[in-house]
């Protein structure tokens with residue numbers, strides 16, 4: 577059964593208590609439960625991870641690339657947190673693998689401070705989901721499934 581890998585970057589371990597007026601009341605464990613349901617609806621298993629370290633996220637994207645090449649991983653859902661706005665290295669990692677990566681943000685970054693308006697990841701992303709709170713993760717998994725289905729059924 578293929579896996580969807582959901583990667584969370586810095587400070588997302590604090591969801592639930594971190595600026596709830598911006599990021600909502602749901603904890604990262606709640607988001608994981610939501611993702612597990614969305615993945616199961618498509619017959620996928622879920623691999624859900626969080627790290628505060630840029631290099632760890634890069635290693636995980638490389639790992640996803642290898643697993644995707646082996647047919648084990650359908651794709652990646654990535655909320656890179658603030659690294660979105662700073663990391664050329666994450667951009668390069670996404671470009672280096674064939675696994676589709678969907679960029680997710682809980683908040684509508686475009687309605688916030690100007691420094692959040694630019695994403696180094698968007699040009700390398702297969703799709704982007706922004707501003708739907710925790711539900712955005714489920715939307716990203718659904719989008720990944722539709723994309724995968726189209727790829728395999730469209731001549």
Ligand code: DQA
Nearest residue numbers: 655657658681682683685692
């Ligand atoms: C975020 C938006 C980023 O700007 C911020 O640094 C985060 C969370 C979001 O999910 O809305 O840590 O990625």
